[in-house]
Amino acid sequence: MTTLVICEKPSQAKNVIAALGSTYGQILPCQGHLLRLETPGEVKPEWKNWNQDILTPPNGLYGHVPDEGSGKPPRLARIKQALKTAKAVIIATDCDREGQGIGQSILHLLNYRGPVKRAMFTAEDAVTLRNAFSAAKSNTEYETLYQAFVARQQADQIYNLTLTRVATTVLRAPGTDGVIGVGRVKTPTLGILCKREKEILAFKSSEYFEIIMEVTGRTGSATLKHAPSDKDRIVDPSVAEIILSAAKAFTGPISVITERKSRRPPQPYDLPALEQRANTLWGWTVKKTDEIAQELYEEFNLTTYPRAEAQYLPETMIPEIPALVRQLNEIQAYSQCAVAEIRTGADGIFCDKKLAGISHFAIIPNVNCPGGFAATAAKLNADQAKLFDLIARRFLAGVAPDYVYDQTTLTANVPTPQRPDTTSATFTTSGARAIHLGWKAIETDIDEEEEAPIPSLQDGDMVRATEATLAAKWTEPPKRYTEAGLIKAMKDAWKFIQDPAERERLKEAKGLGTPATRSAIIEGLKHQRQVHVQNKNLVPTPAGMLIYDVFMEVAPVIVDPGATARMEARLDDILKGTASAQQVISEISRQAAWITQRITQSTTRVDLAASKKTKAAHGAKTAATGPKSRPATPPRSAQDSSAPKRATQPAKTRTTQPPPANCIFLRVPQSQGFDAHKLGAKLDHQSGRYWIPGSMNRRPFQEKGWL
Structure with missing residues (x-):
């Protein structure tokens, strides 16, 4: 019998081949999602022009079509060709709902009707893979997992694209360009930053x-x-x-x-922890860390899969550890390291219970590095070498003495x-x-x-x-978030929720976004001019603050991290069989319609370039019909909603000496700047805030209410 094994990515396929050979048939990898959803304009031609329509397809679902991304069409073509002769299929993608969707959606698109099994595993060592394939079950047992994927993907498409179009066509100031991007994860992330900024502005030092x-x-x-x-x-x-x-x-x-x-010792790195550490040590952006980690994994095979979502290793890996450490000893910097202690359980490093339901374990050096660590590490550039050293030392520390x-x-x-x-x-x-x-x-x-x-x-x-x-x-105001701090806040977003059940559900879901998406979310906020970087801190732009204020006024649910917890709870209901994918999609569509109605009532207008607040002209048409004075055209593709029509010129900044470390910042209203200057305060042009030396008499400033 000819069997096709479908893996999620090339590295996974290599591990399966190394563990199983051709025992279960031909093994072919995807490259993440080989399919994408249709765009609104592909479903209904009239949706190519942006308006306030709710983008729910007439038949209820967007169809899947091949993704034209680099390297993806040939991989899909090979799977399609193999399915012509396959008598059976084993889906061996990641064990989560995205992995289920990657494999099963291909079989649906290519109309495969043969028997399908599902191999579930959370580690990719030989023992785990052999056990997973021998215990593979009928894929029908995972239908609710696939339906949860469908609901998540379809609901996000409807919600994100609908509200991005509505916010852009209604709230954008006439005669300006740019996109007011809205997302189920993106906008609550903006909310975290804006809430902190408001706390800073309202803070009174004592x-x-x-x-x-x-x-x-x-x-x-x-x-x-x-x-x-x-x-x-x-x-x-x-x-x-x-x-x-x-x-x-x-x-x-x-x-x-x-x-x-x-x-x-501290736990090995997952991707958020690695991003935070690189940002703290070297000021790297999350995007830079992700790119270099991917290079170490994909180009050099020096490390395990970087998009890790746990800081634990599988217990089945324990027998490999002495060999891995001996191979790392090839590198002079690690030549004296040895295995002194294997720590298991929740307080240790090796723990299967902590990996239950998780697709990717902690990032460590790859025991199967071809060519050896010393020869391969010698090929790294300076940044690659720094990140590899960080990963290697954290792993080696984990098996060293207390x-x-x-x-x-x-x-x-x-x-x-x-x-x-x-x-x-x-x-x-x-x-x-x-x-x-x-x-x-x-x-x-x-x-x-x-x-x-x-x-x-x-x-x-x-x-x-x-x-x-x-x-x-x-007393000092709360600190602004660095990229490292925001990644941690997104991962721990459950802390922003009051409802105990929702807190627990978002905690189980690992917060806002995933290790694979958080970098893109932060970059999207920057690109859409809702957030900018100031002295390594992420600061909402005036436009970003205004967008947040509008949403808090008309529909606070848009910026509420609890909405993600509620969505995860409904996806759980699909897994339990108490709700259907179509029910959840319909609920999201109704919510998008309610939010749309609320946004169209707002008279606030946002200039993303100048960040000005304006009011709709008296007697102008309501936003529900779309003001005709707004000539700017949205991007051609609804999925390309992050790209503004033209870039704005960066503002010129004045070069001044930064305030001293022991200074005290003041809360001076803009209209009272001259009074502050007369009392001896100085203006920091970088932040726009007035300050005084720490040794200066504070009483005049206290009396003004500026402290």
Whole structure:
């Protein structure tokens, strides 16, 4: 019997061939999605021109057509030819709904009617693959998984394209160009950035105090600090002065406690963690990290599949680890590394339970690297070598010994009988001494403050204060998101949801977007001029803020991460058989219609280039019929909704010295800039905010309400 095995990508096909040979028949790879959905204009010619129609096809579904992307037509042609003689098919794509859709939609398009089985696996080592193929089930058992894929793909097409057209034709200012892109994932991501920006703009800094005390005893000295937690901060200057006076006069015992501790290594990288790390270390964009990670995987075969969505490895891989480490020893930088500990379970690195239902495990060096690591790594350019080193060291740290250290904490209780709330103030400091570096000798690029040395004082020593000082500090606004921070916020978007059930569902769904799509979402927001980069931070443009304000006014659901959780819950209903794909698609169509009706009532107009807010002219036609004064034509293809008609010239910036690190930024209304200047504030032209030196008298600015 002639059998065709369909894999999702070439690397997967290579692994299946290496594990199974021709046991199950001919093995052919896709290249991700070889098919795309029809465009609205291909379904109805009148939809080539943008309007406020709800883009639900007359028969309810967009059809699949071959994707003309690079390299895809020949792969589809080979599968089509093989199906002519195939007596059976095994779908061996990724185990999620997208993988199911990639394989099964091809069989539907090519009208294959023979028997189909489904091999499910979350790792691609030989043992796992052999077990998966021997346990392959009839594909009919996964029909609800395919229907969930259909619902997700069709609903996103209807929702995203409909609302992008509506927002663009209704909200875009007359005589301007550009696209106001709306997406089920994209727009809540914009909402995360805009919500943070509003928190920053509304923030009012307040003063608080910490007290620092130098003490000396018979065996040494130490610097201790009284710095209560945020909720107990000292905000009353008179209380701070009482504690300061008591500290200056302090003589008494000091407590010194030393504990032996150990710390396990961090988890191997998944794609979001790798993106965050590269952004933090080197300022790389998410897109750059994704591209270089793909090169390491696809061009050099140095690493495993980069679009990983878990920071665990399958337990079936454990037998391969000694060989993998020995091969990495070929590279001089890793020649002394060895396998010291295999950590399993949820707190370890190898855990099958944590990989249940997940298609791709953590990114590590590829044990099957052809030509060996040393020879292949020598071909890398500087950026490729840096990223490979990051991945390799994180993996090697994972099988190295624990970091062992002594943690010492010094505590002095200073009597403060004059305080109205308590009779003492606790001053503390701590330090650490490494006993065994373990994995820290390998994994050097870690986000940790340098550990202070342990002071030489002994437990119970009598000490006296030699100096005490008062440190006046000011609360700081929330920080803007870097690309690394936004990737983390998208992954942890469940934290923005109040409803417990929705929080849990979005947490299970791994947040907004997927490791494979988040980079494109961020780049799309930049390209459509809703977000720009400022000092490595992602900042909403005035247009982006205005779009967010409009949506919050007319239909907050557009920017609500909870909408994704609700969508995932409905896709779960399809898997459970309590809802159909058509029901979910119809619900999304009705929601798009309701949102469209709400958007058309808005009188706000957005100029994406100048970011100005305008009002519709008195007596103008309503947005439901489309203002005729809007001459700009949307992009030719509805799917190319991210490309504005012409690029705008970047604004010229003034070159000035940046504010000093210890400065204090002010919240000065635009109309009061001259008053701020007269009081001695300076304008940072880069951010458009006024600031004063940290040593300057703040009271005049407090009285104005600018702090």
